[in-house]
Amino acid sequence: MVPEFGQMALIVALVLAGLQTVIPLVGVQARREWLMAYARPLATGQAVFLMASLLALTYAFVVDDFSVAYVAANSNSQLPTPYKVSAVWGAHEGSLLLWVTMLGWWGLAVAWFSRSLPLDMVARVLSIMGMVSVGFILFTVQTSNPFERHLPTAPMDGADLNPLLQDFGLIVHPPTLYMGYVGLSVVFAFALAALMGGRLDAAWARWSRPWTTAAWIFLTMGIALGSWWAYYELGWGGWWFWDPVENASLMPWLVATALMHSLAVTEKRGLFKSWTVLLAIFAFSLSLLGTFLVRSGVLTSVHAFASDPERGVFILALLGICVCGSLLLYAIKAPTVASVGRYEWVSRESFLLMNNLVLLVSAFAILLGTLYPLVIDFMGLGKLSVGAAWFNTMFVPLSVLLALIIGMGSMSRWKSDGLSRLGNELRWAFLAALVLAVAAPFIANGEWNWQVVMGLGVAFWLVAATLVDLWKKSRGRLKRIPTLGMSYMGMIIAHLGVAVSIIGVTMVSNYSLETSVKIAPGESAVLGNYRFEFAEFGHIEGPNFTSDATRFNVWRDEKLMEVLTAEKRRYNVSGQVMTEAAIDVSLLRDVYISMGEPLADGAWGMRLQVKPYMRWVWLGAIFMCIGGGLAVMDKRYRARQTRKVALSNEAVA
CATH class of the missing domain: 2.40.128 (Lipocalin)
Structure with missing residues (x-):
């Protein structure tokens, strides 16, 4: 009876998600606070029933209930218990249930950690998240039910879990990556809610930044864990293959990185409002695209889950509704919330905009290389393969340019700055990075290597420029560093993490x-x-x-x-x-x-x-996650948020 309970809990969650979509939004339109107030308990109820459904499936695996078709296909009585638990998300149906459960957890987090936000904003955000939940839970119930039974005859034992997945890395990698993917739905919901309410202001950016950063942390951690797993488990010693499914996780990460920096401009200066919303839409759309690629059967990959065309059509329809609907709302509302403000060509705003553009071009280059062979095949024009050489040719120069921009952008001033001042501040950092980079290949093996010079040069430049910025802002006094704020220190550590990863990639690529x-x-x-x-x-x-x-x-x-x-x-x-x-x-x-x-x-x-x-490849990712965690914990955002909302409520009264 436990599997039937799990399926019933999933259906109840679907009903609650539908109510969460409709009731709070009706309350906003009718200006009825008592209807808006239903958003939080409905989100809580949905999360509880989704968790109950996931636990029911987990129980079926642990007790070897092979009458459940999904358990019989992905487990075995000899399988160690930790792998029985990870087998829950080892194939399509269970991984999708984990996905929707995490979507419920994110909704629960928004419901209970956004108490200081205006009620109408919370109602809109949770209503939009309810819409996304309805789509994915309906997809699970209709095409991917993990609770179907083998009746009247059930096998005595299971077919076993894919040996590739019988590993600790696959216990932690998918849940972490999914938390990042699904977390982008929160960012998406905040952006659309702000558009609907005409509230694209500094307060909205401040509310959105912790959620964006949290999703980015999980995505960073998930990608790094996947790279680590591939390195030691597949037996070839590689850590990145430009596999289409790997690309599907990297693209939303790049856009989410751009979004974090764009939100900083919107919060500080009230600029890039429409652009920031567009990035939020793109980030979530790319996470949905990754879901389509993994589960539609359009590609073959060690990471792919399913090959059912019906499922692919369903996800493609869901992707179309989310993307087209959000872009339509953007087209209608964005002109009414245009940014007001000016900045010079040399300023922090300009460098952050260049940062955004480079990240977006990088994501587009990966998207093109990933989808182009699929389009060519679909049109019957033959088989085409885009390999690592093409991706490296496109991605590496853009990464070098990005590192140079980061170094200068961190030292630049808001609104207006000058190249002469930046040159004076950073000339010694540039010279030190250049000298160290040129010397490094001779120290390593006594030979010139321009790729090593380029890779280590940008890494050393990033480290030197970041440390110069820290020195200037602390006025050369170590005691002042803690007073600079958690968000700033998080940025410093994250940028150093990028440099550490670049060093690791450069060295392992050239000297293995x-x-x-x-x-x-x-x-x-x-x-x-x-x-x-x-x-x-x-x-x-x-x-x-x-x-x-x-x-x-x-x-x-x-x-x-x-x-x-x-x-x-x-x-x-x-x-x-x-x-x-x-x-x-x-x-x-x-x-x-x-x-x-x-x-x-x-x-x-x-x-x-x-x-x-x-190890430096993944050590850099750890630094990035630590930096993001410090930024999320910055108390200034919560304090400002509370004061801002209080003043807003007083004005309304």
Whole structure:
């Protein structure tokens, strides 16, 4: 009966989402506060019933209820319990239920953490979020019901979870990424609510910024976790492949980054109002596009969930309604809320606008490379593949330009500034970055490498310019730094995080060592100043797999550094074979061993890699998330917000 309870809870949540869409909006139009006040309890009720539905499905997995078709297709009695829980979102139906549940959580958060906002604004925001919930819950109930039964005969055991997903990374990566995707619906709702109410002002920007930043943090963390999982689980040692589904997560992240910076201008100067709303619409639209790509079957990817055309048509219709409806509202309302204010060509506003444009062009370049092959195929013009070379050619120069803009923009003044002043302030930072970047490749391996000079140059420039800005604003006194505010310190740490990631990407892309060898027990292979000694071959019995295992002694400069064990697992139920790489991790380099195929005379094909500064790619993402977290916790926004709303209410009275 638990699955039936879960399905009933999902249907109740759909009803509550429908009421949440209609009742508060009617209250706003009729100016009835008692109707607007229903927004919060309806959002709370929807979140509670969605959570109950998700817990019911989780229970079915944990107790091995194989009468539920989704459980039978994605679990097995031998599966360890943590993976039974993660199997809930291991395929299309369950991942969609997790998606809508998180949408309910975000609505609950808005309901209970926006107490100081005007009631009509909260009613509009939650009503719009209710509309989005109706679409996705209806999609779940109509085409993707995770509670369907195998009746009257149920299998004795399940087909097992995809071995790729039997990993800690897939326990945490999808929920984190979904929180980012779905969080953009809050930003979308705030933007449309502001348009509907004609309230595109500094207060609206201040209300929107914490929600935008929170969604961006989750999206950043989710992308980084996905990269980390691909690196160690897929066995090839890569961390980004420009896979269409990877691109689908990067595009809304780029636009959300632009949105955060645009909201800063709207809050500080009252400018870019219409542009900021448009970015909010684009960010959420791209998250919906990612959902369409993953679940429609239009592409093949290790990340893709479904290949049902009916589901694709439903999501495409939902995407069309959201995008076309919001753009229509924008076309009607945006001219009435135009920004008033002036700024010079050299000013912080200009640099932030350039920042926005570069990020948007980057997102468009990725969108073009992702969709163009699909369009060509759909039109019957043949098969076309857009590979990593094209994306790197488009994205890398734009990233360099963006880093240069960030460095100058952080030092610039609002309204008006001068290139001569910026040049005087930043000339030593530029020279220091240039000297260090030119010297770096010679220090690393004694050879000139223009790609390393370019990559490290922009990273060092970003670090130097950020530290100069911190020094100037603190007037060279460390005691003043805490008084600069959490939001400012968050910006500093996030920008340093970008620089750290650039350093990691540059070093690992240019100085990685890799070789594929045929090697038998007792033999050794040399890579750089590392020697890999094949010490032993054996077998490991896991809870639901057996594996061939190779133990290697890794020597550096003839000193034993580490003992690593790589595996080739065969899963008992599905019979699928997976590679489990052995990785020795340090801050300055990774040593990576993955097994290939068995060869004659007891030898194995092995892939050996040394990857310098690999951890810095993800360390930078951690810094970005910490910086975003500090910005969200800035008490100044909440205090100002409360005073602003209080004054507004007094004026109305």
